[in-house]
Amino acid sequence: MKYVDWGYAIAFGVLFLYVVSLFVRRRRLERAVAIAEQDRAEQDRAEQDRAEQDRAEQDRAAPHGRPAGPDDQPRDVASQVVGVPDGADRDGRA
Amino acid sequence: MTTTVPGGAEGTMPAPERAANGVDPVGHTAGGADGDAGRERVGDLARGAAGVPSRPSARNVMVVRWLGISAAVSLVATVWLGLWVTPPDKVQGDLVRLLYIHPPIAWVALYLAFGLSALASLLYLWRRTRSLFWDRVAAASVEIGVVFNALTLVTGSLWGRPTWGVWWTWDARLTSTALLLILFLGYLALRRVPADPEVRAKRCAVAALVAFVDVPIVHFSVVWWQTLHQGATVLNANLSPTVHGSMAWTLLLGFVAMTLLFAWMVAVRYRVEVLADQVGGEELEVSLAERRAEGSDPAHADGAGTDRGAS
Numbered sequence: 139m140k141y142v143d144w145g146y147a148i149a150f151g152v153l154f155l156y157v158v159s160l161f162v163r164r165r166r167l168e169r170a171v172a173i174a175e176q177d178r179a180e181q182d183r184a185e186q187d188r189a190e191q192d193r194a195e196q197d198r199a200a201p202h203g204r205p206a207g208p209d210d211q212p213r214d215v216a217s218q219v220v221g222v223p224d225g226a227d228r229d230g231r232a
Numbered sequence: 233m234t235t236t237v238p239g240g241a242e243g244t245m246p247a248p249e250r251a252a253n254g255v256d257p258v259g260h261t262a263g264g265a266d267g268d269a270g271r272e273r274v275g276d277l278a279r280g281a282a283g284v285p286s287r288p289s290a291r292n293v294m295v296v297r298w299l300g301i302s303a304a305v306s307l308v309a310t311v312w313l314g315l316w317v318t319p320p321d322k323v324q325g326d327l328v329r330l331l332y333i334h335p336p337i338a339w340v341a342l343y344l345a346f347g348l349s350a351l352a353s354l355l356y357l358w359r360r361t362r363s364l365f366w367d368r369v370a371a372a373s374v375e376i377g378v379v380f381n382a383l384t385l386v387t388g389s390l391w392g393r394p395t396w397g398v399w400w401t402w403d404a405r406l407t408s409t410a411l412l413l414i415l416f417l418g419y420l421a422l423r424r425v426p427a428d429p430e431v432r433a434k435r436c437a438v439a440a441l442v443a444f445v446d447v448p449i450v451h452f453s454v455v456w457w458q459t460l461h462q463g464a465t466v467l468n469a470n471l472s473p474t475v476h477g478s479m480a481w482t483l484l485l486g487f488v489a490m491t492l493l494f495a496w497m498v499a500v501r502y503r504v505e506v507l508a509d510q511v512g513g514e515e516l517e518v519s520l521a522e523r524r525a526e527g528s529d530p531a532h533a534d535g536a537g538t539d540r541g542a543s
Contacts, residue, residue, distance in 0.1 A: 142315075146315065163508075
């Protein structure tokens with residue numbers, strides 16, 4: 139019976155160890171995936187915060203409440219294209 | 233990176249929908265491999281490496297659980313019948329009990345595991361069915377096949393020592409089976425070589441098909457050559473099994489038990505493969521994001537930031 143016992147013990151022992159290794163690997167990888175997802179969520183949140191900060195800085199840098207100067211006045215773009223001075227109509231009449 | 237990719241949620245999208253969105257089940261975009269499209273493709277491989285839902289459905293979990301339970305029950309029954317119920321053989325005595333597990337283990341290794349890996353590899357290589365799903369199935373199957381192949385050699389050797397008087401002989405069946413183990417160990421080594429998932433899958437599929445050529449050689453070795461190993465007991469030329477009664481039923485139960493165990497193991501191992509790809513994909517994506525962040529940082533902007541607009 140010695141060889142038979144060894145045969146069964148080795149076969150089922152190895153299979154048992156392999157199954158345990160599968161479960162351990164699966165558990166570790168599931169944890170790694172969960173951590174990666176968490177990192178990604180944090181990264182997304184940080185990017186969102188940064189974007190909001192950038193937008194706030196741009197708003198602050200924009201000329202709010204300043205009296206309108208000559209550069210801020212709307213210009214007649216079409217008249218500029220055809221070389222008509224400001225204040226004249228499309229036909230060049232002042 | 234994520235904004236430029238069509239069908240950004242392909243990780244949870246069924247394969248046909250992903251294909252309709254220009255991303256096939258493998259995670260490839262319809263675009264070329266250069267410039268922006270190339271960059272998109274890398275992103276897809278990173279994210280599409282999962283290519284399947286990140287969590288299996290409740291139904292699949294239930295099926296796998298029942299497979300596991302039925303495999304365990306049938307294995308216990310095989311051991312009980314094999315060791316305590318069946319009578320000793322007239323010629324071999326108690327050594328015949330080893331044969332209730334040795335042929336079923338060999339059946340799983342040679343025909344189920346390596347057969348499935350060859351089939352999956354073929355389906356991966358065929359353009360119409362190409363998907364990383366098949367690559368993962370092949371990988372899962374080969375690893376299990378290697379374990380069973382090694383056990384085939386060990387249990388065979390334990391039976392051969394008292395029967396033939398030697399642990400090992402350079403018999404055609406034994407040698408071709410050992411060669412099979414070495415070939416598929418090579419396959420597993422090849423999978424560890426760092427490469428693009430698609431390139432790795434293609435290489436491994438070819439390797440699996442090349443290695444599988446040895447399976448028919450193992451099967452017919454006892455017919456083609458004069459061997460010490462006995463011929464087929466069940467699947468012989470006349471298809472008349474030379475084993476009867478409780479011995480035959482125990483052997484049959486052994487085949488069923490090992491087949492169920494293999495099916496359960498493939499399901500579990502496949503899940504491990506999916507998770508490993510996901511982790512690999514996440515790591516790739518993180519490193520790409522870091523690279524991009526470096527590129528967008530003015531301190532690192534010289535030269536590195538020139539292709540920023542593409543992503």
